[in-house]
Amino acid sequence: MLRLACRIAWLPAILFLPLAVLAQERSWQEARSTHFKVFYKNATPAELEELTHKAEGCYDSIAEQFGFNRFNFWTWDNRARIYLYDSHDEYVQATRGYSWSGGQVMAGSKIIQSYVKAPGFLHSILPHELAHIIFMEMVGFNNPAVPLWLHEGVATYQEKNTYSSVKAELAAKMRKGEYLDLDALNRLDLRSADRDQVDLFYTESYTLVKFLISEFGKDFFVSFCRDLRDYRDLAGSLRRVYSFKSLRDFQEAWKKYILR
Numbered sequence: 001m002l003r004l005a006c007r008i009a010w011l012p013a014i015l016f017l018p019l020a021v022l023a024q025e026r027s028w029q030e031a032r033s034t035h036f037k038v039f040y041k042n043a044t045p046a047e048l049e050e051l052t053h054k055a056e057g058c059y060d061s062i063a064e065q066f067g068f069n070r071f072n073f074w075t076w077d078n079r080a081r082i083y084l085y086d087s088h089d090e091y092v093q094a095t096r097g098y099s100w101s102g103g104q105v106m107a108g109s110k111i112i113q114s115y116v117k118a119p120g121f122l123h124s125i126l127p128h129e130l131a132h133i134i135f136m137e138m139v140g141f142n143n144p145a146v147p148l149w150l151h152e153g154v155a156t157y158q159e160k161n162t163y164s165s166v167k168a169e170l171a172a173k174m175r176k177g178e179y180l181d182l183d184a185l186n187r188l189d190l191r192s193a194d195r196d197q198v199d200l201f202y203t204e205s206y207t208l209v210k211f212l213i214s215e216f217g218k219d220f221f222v223s224f225c226r227d228l229r230d231y232r233d234l235a236g237s238l239r240r241v242y243s244f245k246s247l248r249d250f251q252e253a254w255k256k257y258i259l260r
């Protein structure tokens, strides 16, 4: 369920929704930690402590993983904001979110919205959404060179428990020709795709990022993000940083990694 809980808010939401959120801020109570402001109404001190502790831990590990801590800081007025609604119903109504969704992110404004006791929030949704924000800050917002599978691959990479054992399953599908190649991943419309295809999209996205990080290491991935930010050319970044001659060359190397 968690994979469906994510929703990257693209431009229209980035422009308009934060204003609605800000207008409500007066009725919220606020808790702060080094990199986060948490807005809530009825959370207990223990729930807030657990949330800020987990959020700070996620921030540190994701920033370390992507080399983000070397060139950006989320402090003072630049802290990310987490809004915790009292219930699932209130959250869905206030955010106009999908009823199956447990959380959502407005990456450009560094805002995450969820509700108290949302299932999987601390261990899956929060790290997933934080990774979206940090990755977008690294590669640039609305960077047309970054496909959705790369955004979701980076975010699902934080959910190691959910995706740790998907490689064998994907290999079996690949052997039967029942997988999505890069072109198909780029074409897939998640809104109209069926559940199996959505699952396959997230599984493959995870393994594409896992392939790059586990085979070539973190430093190469950081260089790859910076190259994408500077040149806005996916095939060019894969060539310059990883020496893949083309997107097809990259795809074949990924398939070999899955099948071996």
Ligand SMILES: [Zn+2]
Residues within 6 Å of the ligand: 006, 007, 008, 128, 132, 151, 152, 155
């Ligand atoms: Zn996501």
